[in-house]
Amino acid sequence: MTFLPYNQDVDATVKEIMIKIRVAMNGVTSELMSDRGVKYKTNFGVAFPDLQKIAQQYSPNELVATYLWHKSVRETKILAILLYPAQALTLEKSITWISDCDTVELIEYLCAHLVVFTPFVPTLITQLARISEEKQIIAAYTLAAHYCKRNKPELTEEFSPLLSFSSIHITAKLAQSMLYFLLYAYQKNEFKENIINEMQNLKKNQSENHVAMWLYTEFEALSQD
Numbered sequence: 001m002t003f004l005p006y007n008q009d010v011d012a013t014v015k016e017i018m019i020k021i022r023v024a025m026n027g028v029t030s031e032l033m034s035d036r037g038v039k040y041k042t043n044f045g046v047a048f049p050d051l052q053k054i055a056q057q058y059s060p061n062e063l064v065a066t067y068l069w070h071k072s073v074r075e076t077k078i079l080a081i082l083l084y085p086a087q088a089l090t091l092e093k094s095i096t097w098i099s100d101c102d103t104v105e106l107i108e109y110l111c112a113h114l115v116v117f118t119p120f121v122p123t124l125i126t127q128l129a130r131i132s133e134e135k136q137i138i139a140a141y142t143l144a145a146h147y148c149k150r151n152k153p154e155l156t157e158e159f160s161p162l163l164s165f166s167s168i169h170i171t172a173k174l175a176q177s178m179l180y181f182l183l184y185a186y187q188k189n190e191f192k193e194n195i196i197n198e199m200q201n202l203k204k205n206q207s208e209n210h211v212a213m214w215l216y217t218e219f220e221a222l223s224q225d
Contacts, residue, residue: 014067021075024050041072055082062088081109086117098139104173111143121147122158129161141177148184163194166201170212186223
């Protein structure tokens with residue numbers, strides 16, 4: 001458990017934000033998310049665009065964001081991501097926050113709206129990909145996908161762990177981000193043969209995995225376009 005020092009101004013801001021979250025709450029959405037397996041300790045069902053509107057009413061603030069992150073509430077965690085100054089985020093804190101994420105939704109928002117703007121993305125991807133836990137692997141591919149969309153980078157050696165994927169158990173949570181990244185990497189001639197071989201191994205080793213076969217089929221179709 002993390003203990004945060006009391007700060008009167010921060011506490012007042014967090015309480016104000018909580019009131020705005022409650023005003024915007026949507027019980028139907030919360031129930032639908034729960035029915036679909038998206039589980040949070042507390043979920044007010046506030047839509048992401050509404051959370052963006054709340055975030056726009058405040059300046060980025062590291063301390064406020066940190067307090068919000070440590071509440072067990074879906075909406076405060078998303079607002080923490082939107083309010084944390086990217087220039088203040090460290091590699092170590094990124095790894096910690098990814099480890100704290102209990103849902104793919106949070107990983108997606110964290111990667112797309114905060115971590116992707118940092119200068120250490122390739123290094124972070126390497127570190128995440130080497131951790132043999134589903135959460136970190138999902139984060140590695142999700143971050144790589146957003147990084148490629150945003151920056152159209154040359155793929156350096158930091159991305160190489162993501163090109164060995166045939167032995168990874170492909171889940172629905174992972175497949176979409178994997179697909180975008182692998183299609184991007186496939187455009188680079190130096191990676192084509194490796195990706196083709198890995199796809200063939202995937203087909204052979206995970207033929208009973210319907211999600212893996214979806215990834216294989218989609219990649220085959222889209223890479224020919």
